[in-house]
Amino acid sequence: MYKNLKYYLGILVISTICGVLLHGFLLNYETFEQQQHHAKLDKAHTNAIISAKAGIEVYASLVSSLKSYTKNSKEFPTEVELQRYLNDFLKETKFNDSVLVNFIDTSHVFKYVVTPKKIDPNNLKGRSVKSIKSQERVDELNALMKSNTIHLFTPINLREGWAGFPFNFSARNHQDEVIGYITPILNVKYLLDYFYEGNDNDTYVHKFLVNDSLDLTREAFYNGSEIFNTNRDNEYYKKFNVKEEAFLYTTIQLFGLKLKVGSAYKNPPIISKNIRYIAYACFAAMVFLIFIILNQFLKNKSLNNNLQDANAIVVSKNQELENNLTNIQTLIKEIHHRVKNNMQMISGILTLQEDEYEDENIINALRDSQNRINSMSLVHQKLYGTHTLKDVSTKEYVTQLIDFIEDTVSHQSFDLSKEIHIDNTLLFDGDTTANLGLIINELTTNSFKYAFGKNKENSLSISITKEGNYYKLVYSDSGSGLSDDFNFEATTSLGMQLIQVLTDQLSGKLSYTRVPKNAFEIYFKQLEVSFTT
Secondary structure, eight states, X not given: OOTTHHHHHHHHHHHHHHHHHHHHHHHHHHHHHHHHHHHHHHHHHHHHHHHHHHHHHHHHHHXXXXXXXXXXXXXXXXXHHHHHHHHHHGGGSSOTTOEEEEEEETTSBEEEEEOSXXXXXXXXXXXXXXXXXXXXXXXXXXXXXXXXXXEEOOOEEOTTSSEEEEEEEEEEOTTOOEEEEEEEEEEHXXXXXXXXXXXXXXXXXXXXXXXXXXXXXSSOEESSSOOOOOOOOTTOGGGSOOOGGGOEEEEEEETTEEEEEEEEESSOOOOOSTHHHHHHHHHHHHHHHHHHHHHHHHHHHHHHHHHHHHHHHHHHHHHHHHHHHHHHHHHHHHHHHHHHHHHHHHHHHHHHHHTTOOOHHHHHHHHHXXXXXXXXXXXXXXXXXXXXXXXXXXXXXXXXXXXXXXXXHOOSOOOEEEEEEEOTTOEEEHHHHXXXXXXXXXXXXXXXXXXXXXXSOEEEEEEEEEETTEEEEEEEESSOOSOTTOOTTTOOOHHHHHHHHHHHHTTOEEEEEOSSSOEEEEEEOOOSSOOOO
């Protein structure tokens, strides 16, 4: 009994886990419900925005039409003609009496005050804008008269008793002379009513902000200025206890003015509690399932112990194999190290032999042999320093090889520009690298012998790229290049013969091009037989 106590404790732990999972399930369910409510709010908000934008487009067409009418008339229209044109345009719209059009001269004095039904209902004609607007606004209007654009200023509380959106554009006669500016003003209520259309007014509350800070309702604009309207919007969001984070916002651009619109539920939706009963049933089913799992666990315990013993034996054998592999890798590294040292010893002997001869041909032959040995020695050095003991970084190898050749071959002091275009990730095995190194050694040595010199712009370029199933080596220098009648097949040059032999070993093809520049092009493949660990 005591032996199985830990399993009963396990049931307790699992039951606790189930309780945590159940709690998580409830949270996920509530989140899902909240997402549904948010989706409904988003849909209602989007529909209201779409409707409002449609109203904006109608009013924008009215403003543009007024601008064209005043500018293109032979004589600037009278206020009666302006009123007649306004009514003709509004026949098919819902604006009714929600538009006020002002014509103000260049000295900021009201000349026309027109509504669809009345002319100058509040006796503004002859009055100066400067007496009711700040100097900052007057300065903006002066700048407007010099422009040919339509500009929307922040809303204003009109003496007519409603808040309005003031559009402004310069007034010009048919000779394009500026004679003032025209201010069509749309009743804010007309535009904001779009947000209250439908049967969901009892569900949602809307919030309107100008420039992200000033409140706007269908009845007034709250910017600290005088409010002439005695009515108050019953749907003003501050009358409802709605938290800021509950609002969903969209910004509408109105001719350069930002109107930020927020929508939220007046009363946060209540999530159903029925899920609790489902949760309890799930919990009971899970506890029952745990008992079944425990019974099966006891039956399989013995089998699991046997499998663990067998696994321990496998792990031990794998460790022995890893140890053997490490020993083999160490031995291979030692071989590469000794081969490299022996080749360097041979290279050193060739260097000593140079002092025994005065014949320049013999000395050059010894140096050529020394470079060839070094190119192979460098392969073993790179293999010795790699983890896999197989792959060599091609760019690093070629860079060091050219530097060595420059040190051993160049006995004259001159500047050399080197361009090596090889991907840092390009790797070749030891055999391929050795063949490739010998080819580059021969090409570079020839450049130092025949192409480079003092008082010249000396340069060489090497690139290796992948093209299909082949790799492409392109080598060029600043020399005059091979003669036009040069024949690879008939050449007696040991270096050129060696390049052809090594190219054949790499299953490659050697060619020499003169357009766009003199260059050796060698297509080759990696060798199938390579250094292996």
